[in-house]
Amino acid sequence: MALKNSNPTKTEAWSALTNHFNNVQNSNIKDLYKDNNRQKDFSIQFDDLVVDFSKNRITKETINLLVNLAKEVDLKDAIEKQFNGEIINVTEGRAVLHTALRSNSDEPVLIDGKNIKPKIQSALRKIKSFSNKVISGKWKGYTGKSITDVVNIGIGGSDLGPDMVVESLQYYKNQLTTHFVSNVDGDHVSEIIKKLNPETTLFVIVSKTFTTQETISNAETIKNWFLKSATIFDIPKHFVAVSTNLEAVDSFGIDKNNVFPMWNWVGGRFSLWSAVGLSISLSVGFDNYRALLDGAEEMDLHYRNEDFENNIPVVLALLSIWYNNFYGAETEAVLPYSQYLKKLPDYLQQAIMESNGKGVDRNGDKIDYQTGTIVWGSTGTNMQHAFMQLVHQGTKLIPCDFIGFKESLYGLTDHHKKLMANYYGQMDALAFGKTKEEAHLELKFSGNEAKINQLLPFKVFEGNRPSNAILFDKLTPKSLGKLIALYEHKIYTQGILWNIYSYDQFGVELGKELAKKLLNKQ
Numbered sequence: 001m002a003l004k005n006s007n008p009t010k011t012e013a014w015s016a017l018t019n020h021f022n023n024v025q026n027s028n029i030k031d032l033y034k035d036n037n038r039q040k041d042f043s044i045q046f047d048d049l050v051v052d053f054s055k056n057r058i059t060k061e062t063i064n065l066l067v068n069l070a071k072e073v074d075l076k077d078a079i080e081k082q083f084n085g086e087i088i089n090v091t092e093g094r095a096v097l098h099t100a101l102r103s104n105s106d107e108p109v110l111i112d113g114k115n116i117k118p119k120i121q122s123a124l125r126k127i128k129s130f131s132n133k134v135i136s137g138k139w140k141g142y143t144g145k146s147i148t149d150v151v152n153i154g155i156g157g158s159d160l161g162p163d164m165v166v167e168s169l170q171y172y173k174n175q176l177t178t179h180f181v182s183n184v185d186g187d188h189v190s191e192i193i194k195k196l197n198p199e200t201t202l203f204v205i206v207s208k209t210f211t212t213q214e215t216i217s218n219a220e221t222i223k224n225w226f227l228k229s230a231t232i233f234d235i236p237k238h239f240v241a242v243s244t245n246l247e248a249v250d251s252f253g254i255d256k257n258n259v260f261p262m263w264n265w266v267g268g269r270f271s272l273w274s275a276v277g278l279s280i281s282l283s284v285g286f287d288n289y290r291a292l293l294d295g296a297e298e299m300d301l302h303y304r305n306e307d308f309e310n311n312i313p314v315v316l317a318l319l320s321i322w323y324n325n326f327y328g329a330e331t332e333a334v335l336p337y338s339q340y341l342k343k344l345p346d347y348l349q350q351a352i353m354e355s356n357g358k359g360v361d362r363n364g365d366k367i368d369y370q371t372g373t374i375v376w377g378s379t380g381t382n383m384q385h386a387f388m389q390l391v392h393q394g395t396k397l398i399p400c401d402f403i404g405f406k407e408s409l410y411g412l413t414d415h416h417k418k419l420m421a422n423y424y425g426q427m428d429a430l431a432f433g434k435t436k437e438e439a440h441l442e443l444k445f446s447g448n449e450a451k452i453n454q455l456l457p458f459k460v461f462e463g464n465r466p467s468n469a470i471l472f473d474k475l476t477p478k479s480l481g482k483l484i485a486l487y488e489h490k491i492y493t494q495g496i497l498w499n500i501y502s503y504d505q506f507g508v509e510l511g512k513e514l515a516k517k518l519l520n521k522q
């Protein structure tokens with residue numbers, strides 16, 4: 001059975017939300033905060049994670065009405081269909097089962113009547129045994145030396161996920177140095193090659209299709225460089241591939257024992273949970289990789305089973321729709337207060353914008369309401385000294401997710417106190433601002449009395465700028481898995497509400513085709 005197909009703006013819930021918006025659009029977070037229970041009422045605790053969404057322009061009624069919208073478009077049924085492996089990626093005729101990749105349950109998931117769980121388990125065993133061999137030094141290069149460097153060659157989902165996770169889990173990393181080559185810009189691959197010794201480097205070519213121009217060009221360049229010092233018989237010791245296209249992998253010259261599987265029921269941007277994550281397992285060890293998957297599975301269960309009111313991905317998706325479709329906000333900022341997560345915004349840009357950047361609904365009709373939020377961001381506190389001016393005092397409404405961790409990994413408590421003071425300080429500043437009166441007093445006491453009238457307008461902070469606090473106890477493989485899965489489910493929820501297909505990406509094709517044509521003309 002297909003996904004329910006309804007224009008959200010024609011639902012009863014949407015009309016109710018529109019009326020509600022007309023009544024509350026001028027409400028102010030500062031006033032709403034006069035309710036002492038607000039923080040408690042607008043927070044969801046889920047094990048080591050608490051999401052505080054009290055600093056939003058919402059009342060309990062807003063949440064109820066948004067939840068009604070989710071119910072009216074039958075989100076529950078859509079979630080079940082995804083987890084059960086129905087063909088919800090209709091335009092490509094595929095199921096969407098990244099959740100099955102991290103599932104620990106024995107419950108079968110069927111594709112064409114066949115349970116896919118055994119295949120997943122066997123791929124995980126292969127990842128584990130290969131990672132163990134390389135990390136322990138038992139896997140030898142062509143001159144008998146152990147591997148010191150791993151190069152992931154891929155782009156888009158075959159690069160951003162593994163790269164972001166390896167960067168984020170640096171603290172848990174082993175002795176191997178991991179590199180990522182993605183851009184077809186030859187200077188990228190050249191800079192990486194410069195750092196490598198062919199005798200001790202392992203290349204992981206990751207491409208679901210194995211036809212992607214960038215990846216194949218980089219892989220060929222690297223193979224040619226490798227063959228300057230080694231022979232084709234040495235390739236099996238240094239090249240492995242992750243792909244669905246076994247023929248192309250074979251003609252590239254990769255040993256069939258060195259091929260890790262990919263499946264067409266896993267979308268590229270949701271694939272780090274498959275063998276696409278091999279470089280993660282090589283970099284932090286299989287146990288940490290498994291913990292990442294376990295954290296994601298915990299979020300899957302929460303998403304699948306929790307009531308919408310207490311369901312973190314659903315609530316965050318609904319809030320995002322509230323700002324995008326009612327307040328007309330165009331962008332959202334993701335602001336991790338951890339330098340480890342500096343690549344998270346880039347990763348989320350693909351996940352979110354390649355998924356929900358659609359202008360045609362599930363009927364194939366042009367949409368006349370806003371979809372796909374633009375997502376961007378950077379780490380705190382660095383971004384406070386960069387773009388936050390615009391978020392605090394600019395003319396645009398930019399809802400922000402502040403991601404934080406109660407504990408730091410190295411335990412420099414003085415630094416962590418400062419970091420977290422900034423984390424909370426920014427959210428308070430955005431929400432509550434600084435009034436004219438407060439700014440006036442400040443100017444008076446800072447010896448600027450003469451210039452008060454001149455400076456006053458520039459010193460005022462309007463406030464009423466929304467944010468969510470997404471706070472974990474600690475950055476671990478498990479909490480990172482949870483965080484990534486949270487955003488994955490937020491994406492799907494929004495796609496369902498906007499009545500679009502989140503799992504295709506035809507919009508990336510035309511540019512590729514034209515580039516190919518231009519190349520052929522040269």
Ligand code: F6P
Nearest residue numbers: 156157158207208209212268508
């Ligand atoms: O740019 C489009 C895209 O298909 C992404 O969705 C995907 O992650 C990326 O290209 C890489 O594709 P592949 O893994 O097939 O090389």
